[in-house]
Amino acid sequence: MPRGSKDKYTDKQKRKAEHIEESYEERGVSRDEAEARAWATVNKQSGGGERSGGSGQKKSPGAKAESRRSSARRAVATRHGVPRPGQRLEAMNKQELLERARRQNIRGRSSMRKQELIEALRKA
Incomplete structure (x- = not known):
């Protein structure tokens, strides 16, 4: 079963976890396991509960674009064996x-x- 309070999660994250949990239960996974997997999925996709104060790293749109280009170049180089x-x-x-x-x-x-x-x- 997941630990801790879910108060810091947004409504959207809570709905998403509930939907994922239901999906696992339909496939025959136990309720506790389904709940744990659902919250693990939400955490992986969104980085956990939304926290006030902007504790996450913020990048400017230009810096994000440059990171994407750099990542794409490395991926292409890897595929081509460079x-x-x-x-x-x-x-x-x-x-x-x-x-x-x-x-x-x-x-x-x-x-x-x-x-x-x-x-x-x-x-x-």
């Missing part, structure tokens, strides 16, 4: 090294061992 700055070749696995060698069009890469790939990438 190594993080400072990532050493030795820390990469052979598949990552092969992909990097392919992007740099290193000939004979498919028959190279890991150490040979590292040396070829350093020369390229």
Whole structure:
């Protein structure tokens, strides 16, 4: 069962938790477990009960937009296998090294061992 008072939650958060709880109960989850899961979901989605005084971090719209762009750039780089700055070749696995060698069009890469790939990438 969830702990603490729910007084600091908004009406919307309380309705949402109630709806989630009912949904879990319909699926056969016990009442206590359903209530605990519902409040955990609300907390995860909204960061807990609304508190007065603006205790949360506030960002300007421009700063939020920049954070989104930065996050999107990192996500794209990750999907395309671009190594993080400072990532050493030795820390990469052979598949990552092969992909990097392919992007740099290193000939004979498919028959190279890991150490040979590292040396070829350093020369390229």
